Amino acid sequence: MKVLVPVKRVIDANIKVRVKSDQSGVELNNVKMAMNPFCEIAVEEAIRLKEAGAAEEIVLVTAGIRQSQETLRSGLAMGADRGILIETDEALEPLAVAKLLKAVVEREEPGLVLLGKQAIDGDNNQTGQMLAGLLNWSIGSFVSKLETGDGSISVVREVDGGLEKVRLKSPAIVTVDLRLNEPRYASLPNIMKAKKKPIDMFTPEDLGVGVAPRVTVLKVVEPPARDAGVKVSSAAELVEKLRQEAKVI
Amino acid sequence: MATYTAPLRDLRFVYEELFDAEEITALEAYRDATPDLVSAIYEEGAKLCQNELFPLNRSGDEEGCHFENGNVRTPEGFRSAYAAYVDGGWGGLNCAPEFGGQGMPHSVNIALEEMLCSANLSFSTYPGLTRGVYRALRVFGSEAIKQLYLPRLVSGKWSGTMCLTEPHCGTDLGLLRTRAEPTKQDNYRITGTKIFITAGEHDLTENIVHLVLARLPDSPKGIKGISLFLVPKFMPNEQGEPGVRNSVTCASIEHKMGIKASATCVMNLQEATGWLVGQPHRGMQAMFTMMNDARLGVGMQGLGIAEIAYQAAGAYAKERLQGRSITGTKQPDKPADPLIVHPDIRRILLTMRSFTEGARALTCWVARNLDFRDKAETEEARQAADDFVQVMTPIVKAFLTDYGFEVTNMGLQVHGGHGYIRETGVEQYVRDARITQIYEGANGIQALDLVGRKMPAHTGRYLRSFFHPVQRWIEEQSTNTELQPFVLSISKAFGRLQLATGHIAQAGLRNPDEGGAAASEYLRLFGLVALGYLWARMAQISIEKQGGDDNAFYAAKIVTARFFMERVLPQTGSLFAAIMSGSSTMMEFPDETF
Ligand SMILES: Cc1cc2nc3c(=O)[nH]c(=O)nc-3n(C[C@H](O)[C@H](O)[C@H](O)COP(=O)(O)OP(=O)(O)OC[C@H]3O[C@@H](n4cnc5c(N)ncnc54)[C@H](O)[C@@H]3O)c2cc1C
Numbered sequence: 116m117k118v119l120v121p122v123k124r125v126i127d128a129n130i131k132v133r134v135k136s137d138q139s140g141v142e143l144n145n146v147k148m149a150m151n152p153f154c155e156i157a158v159e160e161a162i163r164l165k166e167a168g169a170a171e172e173i174v175l176v177t178a179g180i181r182q183s184q185e186t187l188r189s190g191l192a193m194g195a196d197r198g199i200l201i202e203t204d205e206a207l208e209p210l211a212v213a214k215l216l217k218a219v220v221e222r223e224e225p226g227l228v229l230l231g232k233q234a235i236d237g238d239n240n241q242t243g244q245m246l247a248g249l250l251n252w253s254i255g256s257f258v259s260k261l262e263t264g265d266g267s268i269s270v271v272r273e274v275d276g277g278l279e280k281v282r283l284k285s286p287a288i289v290t291v292d293l294r295l296n297e298p299r300y301a302s303l304p305n306i307m308k309a310k311k312k313p314i315d316m317f318t319p320e321d322l323g324v325g326v327a328p329r330v331t332v333l334k335v336v337e338p339p340a341r342d343a344g345v346k347v348s349s350a351a352e353l354v355e356k357l358r359q360e361a362k363v364i
Numbered sequence: 365m366a367t368y369t370a371p372l373r374d375l376r377f378v379y380e381e382l383f384d385a386e387e388i389t390a391l392e393a394y395r396d397a398t399p400d401l402v403s404a405i406y407e408e409g410a411k412l413c414q415n416e417l418f419p420l421n422r423s424g425d426e427e428g429c430h431f432e433n434g435n436v437r438t439p440e441g442f443r444s445a446y447a448a449y450v451d452g453g454w455g456g457l458n459c460a461p462e463f464g465g466q467g468m469p470h471s472v473n474i475a476l477e478e479m480l481c482s483a484n485l486s487f488s489t490y491p492g493l494t495r496g497v498y499r500a501l502r503v504f505g506s507e508a509i510k511q512l513y514l515p516r517l518v519s520g521k522w523s524g525t526m527c528l529t530e531p532h533c534g535t536d537l538g539l540l541r542t543r544a545e546p547t548k549q550d551n552y553r554i555t556g557t558k559i560f561i562t563a564g565e566h567d568l569t570e571n572i573v574h575l576v577l578a579r580l581p582d583s584p585k586g587i588k589g590i591s592l593f594l595v596p597k598f599m600p601n602e603q604g605e606p607g608v609r610n611s612v613t614c615a616s617i618e619h620k621m622g623i624k625a626s627a628t629c630v631m632n633l634q635e636a637t638g639w640l641v642g643q644p645h646r647g648m649q650a651m652f653t654m655m656n657d658a659r660l661g662v663g664m665q666g667l668g669i670a671e672i673a674y675q676a677a678g679a680y681a682k683e684r685l686q687g688r689s690i691t692g693t694k695q696p697d698k699p700a701d702p703l704i705v706h707p708d709i710r711r712i713l714l715t716m717r718s719f720t721e722g723a724r725a726l727t728c729w730v731a732r733n734l735d736f737r738d739k740a741e742t743e744e745a746r747q748a749a750d751d752f753v754q755v756m757t758p759i760v761k762a763f764l765t766d767y768g769f770e771v772t773n774m775g776l777q778v779h780g781g782h783g784y785i786r787e788t789g790v791e792q793y794v795r796d797a798r799i800t801q802i803y804e805g806a807n808g809i810q811a812l813d814l815v816g817r818k819m820p821a822h823t824g825r826y827l828r829s830f831f832h833p834v835q836r837w838i839e840e841q842s843t844n845t846e847l848q849p850f851v852l853s854i855s856k857a858f859g860r861l862q863l864a865t866g867h868i869a870q871a872g873l874r875n876p877d878e879g880g881a882a883a884s885e886y887l888r889l890f891g892l893v894a895l896g897y898l899w900a901r902m903a904q905i906s907i908e909k910q911g912g913d914d915n916a917f918y919a920a921k922i923v924t925a926r927f928f929m930e931r932v933l934p935q936t937g938s939l940f941a942a943i944m945s946g947s948s949t950m951m952e953f954p955d956e957t958f
Contacts, residue, residue, distance in 0.1 A: 145914045147372075188404060301408050303453035303466055310401050 116226035116263070116285075118161040118170045120195065121216055122154040122177050124186040125236040138334040141236075150186045152298075153231025155193075156291045159298040160261060161229050162194040169263040172196050174223055178207055178215050178326075184314060191309035192301035198314040203326060205319075209237075211326035213245035218322035220250060225286065227268060232257050232290040243290035254288040255281055259295050366789050367679075368418040368483055368672055370410035373917060374721060375475045376403055378728040381905055382898070383471075388732065393739045394469045402472050405457070409476045412452060413483035416445045421484040424625030425792045429566070431617045436565040436627045445487065446520075446568040455491055455520035459498060463514040470734040474664060474727050481668025482675075485796045486625035488668070490523055490563050492661050497524025497575055500654035501594070504642035509594060512604055513573060522571040526654060527558040527595075527631060535809055537648070538586040542578040544593055544638065553635040554578050554593055557615075562803075564629030565597075565614035571606040572597040574631070575654065576638060577647050584645060592647035593638035612636040622795030655804060656757050660730065662804045663760035666768025667723045669797045673775030674716040676790050680779055681709050703778065711931070712778055716771045718928040721921075722895035723764050725902060730756045751829040755818045756894075762810035762884075763891030765800035772797040811883035814890070815868060827865065834858055834897050841900075846907055850900040853929040854893070860940040861893045867944060881947030889939040896933045899925040 126132055126141070127149040133142045150158075164170040175190045177183045178201040187198035201215050220228060233240035247254035255261075259278070260271035272279040273292050283289070301309075319326045347353045357364045379385055380399045388394050420441045427439040438446075449455065458473035459465025480488040498517045501509060516522040533539035542556025554576060558564075565572065574595040583589030601607030611634045618628040642650040681703040685695075689705035703709045733756075736749035772793040776783035783790045801807045818826050838858065841851045864886055872879030903925035906918035 145917070185400070185404070188400075189407075192404065192408070300411055300448065300452055302451060303405065303408070303457060306404050306408055307396065307401070307466055309404070310396065 116164075116170050117172045117174065117223065118164060119174050119176060119216075119220060119223055119225035119228045120154070120157050120161050120190070121212070121228070121230050121242070122158065122175055122186055122190055123151040123231070123234045123236075124148050124177065124179055124183045125151045125234055128152055128235060134335050134337050138336060140332065140335050148182070148185070150189055151231055151234045151236075153233060153235070153291060153293070154190075155231075155298040156293070156295050157229040157231050158190045158193050158195060159296050160291060162299075163296065164227075164261075164263065165194070170227070174199065174225065176201070176216065176219050178203060178212055178319075180204055187314055188309050189301065191312045192306040193299060194301075194305060195312075197312055199317065200314055201317045201319060201322065203319050205326045206328055207326055208328055208330060209239050209241035210245055210329070211319075211324070212242050213249055214324045215319060215322060215326065216242070216246050217249045218324055220246075227263075227286060228252075228288045230288070230290045232292050243288050247288045250288070252286055252288050253283040254290070255283050256290040257292045258289050259292050261289060261291075261295065366418075366422075366676060368414050368675060370406070370413060370479045370482070371671065371720075371724070372403075372406050372410060374724060375406055375478075377917075377921075378725050379471060379475070381909075382725055382902055383728060383732055388469050388471060388735055391469075391735065391739045391741075393467060394735065396467075397469050397472055402468075405468070405472060406475055408452075409454065409479055412448060412454065413479040416448050417480065417483040417487050420445055420487065420625075422789050422792065424484065424486055425622075425796075426786075428619075428624040429617055429627045431614070434565075434613055434615075436567065436614060436617060436629065438566050438568060438627070439625045442487065442625065443568060445484075446490065449491065450520040453519075455494065456518040459495075459514075459518040460502070463502075463510070464518045469731070470738075471728055471731040474731045477661065477664040478668045478671065478724070478727070481665045482672040483668075484625075485665055485669055486623045488665065489623065489626040490566065490568055491520060492658070493526060493563050494520065494522075494524040495661070496526060496654045496658040497573055499657050500575060500592070500650055501641065503653050504592070504650040505594070506639075506641075509639065509641070512600055513594070516571070516604070517573065521569060522573055523563055523566075523569040524573045524575065525561050525563050526651070526658070527561050527564070527574050527576040528651065529560045530557060531559055535806060537577065537590065540577055540579065540590055542576065542633065544578040544580055544591060544640075545635075546580070552578075552593060552638045552640065554595060554612075554633045554638045555635055556633050558631040558633070560618065560803075561629045561631045562626055564627065564631045565617075566627050570598075571600075574612060575641065575651075576633065577651060578638075580644055587648055589645055590647040591644050592641045592650045594641050595633065595636050595638040599637060610636050620799075622792070622798055656753075659757050659761040659804050659810070660727075660734075662800050663764040664727060665800045666765035666797065667720060667727060669793055669800070670716065670723070670768040670771035671720045673772040673790060673793045673797075674713070674720050676788070676793070677716060677775040677778040678713055680782075680788070681713060684779075684782075709778060712774045714924060714927045715932065716774050718899070718924050718932055719767050719771055719895075721902075721924060722899055722928060723767070725898040726756075726894055727760060727764070729898065730760055748829060751822075751826045754821070755814070755826040755830055758810035758814040758818065759887060759891050759894065761804060762801070762807035762887055763894075765797070766807055766888070767891070769794070769797040769801055807887075808884060811887040812880060814887050815872070815879045815883040819865065819869065824869075830894070831862070834893070837897065837901070841904070844904075847900070847904055850903050850925065850929055853933055854896045854900045857893050857896050857933050857936040860936050861889055864889060864940055864943045871946065875947070877947045877951050881950055882943045885939045885942050889936050889943065892933055892936050892939070896928065896936075899928045 127147040130147050135142050161173045173195040175187050175195045176199040230243045255270035257273045258270045259273050262269045266285050268283045268287050385399050388397055424439040430437040456465035457468050458470050461467040494517050544552040544554045576593045576595050577590050580591050595612050598606030599608045599610055613632050615630040615632050684703045685698055685700040689701050694701045694705050733749040733752045737746055740746045776790050776794055779788055779790050782788050838855045841847050868879055868882050902921055906921040910918040
């Protein structure tokens with residue numbers, strides 16, 4: 116089975132995000148970027164499938180600016196086999212990404228597409244679902260356990276109020292949740308090998324996909340700073356304040 | 365909570381911007397060391413150091429090593445962290461591919477070393493000594509020894525030690541007593557006691573490879589009668605797996621001021637089996653190969669520990685509210701302003717930072733010359749690089765560890781009483797840093813090496829490998845108006861270094877005590893001039909690049925460079941005066957009056 120893992124380059128999870136002074140977006144200049152943590156989990160899972168003999172080849176794909184190659188390289192260093200970069204300077208929305216991925220799926224014909232459930236920048240949680248819709252494939256989202264079977268894939272989904280077990284007909288889409296696994300560190304020899312692994316380059320035009328944004332961002336602002344709290348001297352005072360000031364009871 | 369963030373931007377700056385990375389990748393052996401790959405290596409190495417090693421730093425200090433029935437147990441978590449280090453293949457970063465290494469340049473490896481030392485100095489001593497053993501065996505080991513031992517040392521499955529010190533013999537290795545008797549099987553029986561042996565015994569690896577200095581029966585007296593032996597803890601069997609236990613055992617471990625998670629062992633050898641490395645009676649030569657690299661490694665420890673102390677102090681100064689700014693309140697909504705508003709705190713922080721960034725540049729400069737020494741195409745280029753490494757080794761060792769220690773102490777000062785108590789973790793940096801000034805040749809001995817050996821060598825040829833490029837740069841920049849403040853400062857300090865050099869060379873000929881009396885101050889003067897020169901060049905690059913994308917980075921560099929020139933480099937004046945005053949006060953003072 117071939118596994119396709121779409122990955123995204125985002126601001127490093129440890130960096131404090133700052134809004135640009137013109138409120139047009141967040142500051143990306145000279146900010147440390149890294150692979151989206153959920154995508155890392157997807158890459159890790161693909162590698163485990165390969166190590167267990169359930170997958171033959173792992174192909175990474177990303178869409179974005181040229182520097183997104185670094186993100187592909189870090190996934191290749193973890194153990195994926197090759198990469199595909201769809202290069203564009205356009206700000207990509209989930210639907211555009213899903214359409215690009217559909218085109219890649221049609222070329223590569225994977226048995227499984229493993230994605231992060233969401234990217235930590237936009238927090239949209241849409242791409243996997245849209246891709247399943249466009250391809251008319253089965254999907255298991257928010258997955259915390261995955262087993263491949265003959266012609267099917269069994270997953271455990273983390274849904275509100277519990278866990279749900281489903282069996283998906285292959286080929287399928289799976290979006291992964293936090294508890295699926297803990298991604299490995301890339302080893303030094305693998306970092307060196309990753310440099311020599313192939314990365315194919317496309318543009319959205321090559322794939323015949325239009326990626327122009329459909330949503331206009333009016334402005335991006337910091338969340339309002341929280342006011343300092345007050346100390347109350349008694350429970351009675353608290354109840355009074357909740358009733359009179361907060362008007363919640 | 366304390367955190368460590370590897371200074372990746374600055375590491376990249378020294379590798380690709382201050383120095384020309386293409387000169388490294390132009391070397392056939394280092395073709396792959398392109399900035400993109402190097403940057404990927406730095407990032408992954410940083411993850412290991414930040415996430416696995418740094419969290420064990422304080423717990424390792426609190427717990428220390430355990431001595432149990434001749435075995436040493438490292439603190440909780442060290443085994444799995446070491447396993448992560450080995451699994452990641454980090455031990456082989458700059459080792460030869462023929463022995464399983466990755467063949468990356470030294471100038472890349474030092475970044476990993478710095479990060480290891482910042483994250484966990486105790487931990488870094490285990491792989492640190494292994495690297496030294498690798499290098500000594502690589503140069504002096506027989507083919508059989510190399511094939512058997514090097515791959516296992518490179519992978520980190522086995523670790524190494526260097527066993528020089530004995531109870532009565534530290535600096536003066538000529539006093540060494542451990543004996544080696546030849547056997548009929550082409551090996552030796554070695555007997556003696558070694559003390560203070562770092563990583564002499566521990567539970568991180570399946571085997572430990574000791575390099576032991578000892579005397580053969582027919583040996584000349586003193587330093588010229590010492591040979592080097594390889595003594596494995598377990599003798600490798602036919603498959604190269606650890607076999608029969610050798611009679612080299614740990615008698616106890618030391619209780620000490622710092623690096624408590626690094627086992628410092630008393631080692632007893634009772635007719636332990638060993639193999640000669642190199643020529644009989646030429647052990648010091650082999651050991652010096654190992655020690656020279658190890659000395660640079662200890663210099664890296666000085667830098668690494670200073671960096672983490674700086675990070676802690678910077679963070680604390682922005683957080684701790686105390687006092688009001690003397691030019692008017694800065695944070696009226698808070699009960700007080702943060703420490704960072706106070707000029708004296710800023711002075712301390714910039715003193716710390718101008719050291720760490722300058723030292724990082726210096727270590728990269730030296731490491732590049734290790735690369736050229738090993739891999740340059742012409743004999744001439746290799747020689748020139750070696751000259752530079754020779755003269756800079758004692759400076760990197762002593763200057764970076766003396767100053768590094770001072771920086772940890774400054775970091776503690778920023779924390780006030782909260783630095784003195786254990787909880788903030790910064791007093792550990794002071795304690796950990798202290799040993800770096802002592803082992804691998806105490807810093808006073810480094811100064812004597814500089815003045816007594818390196819300065820006169822080949823009628824000053826080693827010195828010229830530093831003096832000429834600095835001289836040339838000053839001349840080239842003499843008409844660069846924007847850079848004048850920097851050029852003037854460095855030429856003044858450089859002039860002092862030249863004069864002091866001439867003075868010591870002459871006075872030392874008349875009376876060797878003159879050289880000995882001036883040595884430590886001379887080494888510090890030299891170190892300051894080296895940093896000053898690099899700061900001037902960093903300022904030059906940053907002036908060219910400021911205003912662009914990464915303006916904040918370059919703007920900070922320029923101000924830090926100015927701070928160094930204006931507030932630190934002038935120390936060369938007092939050092940110069942001290943050097944020129946000669947040895948009479950200290951030498952005329954009667955011994956019994958001390
Ligand atoms: C934690 C720790 C780990 C160590 N690890 C190792 C190890 O792995 N392997 C190993 O072999 N050793 C190790 N050592 C030993 C260390 O290298 C020695 O302590 C060091 O070389 C100094 O020797 P000494 O302690 O005997 O001091 P001494 O030689 O007695 O020196 C005392 C002082 O006198 C000065 N001095 C000595 N001779 C001269 C001179 N001729 N001129 C001017 N000044 C002089 C020295 O600079 C020093 O300041 C370790 C020590 C410690 C504490």
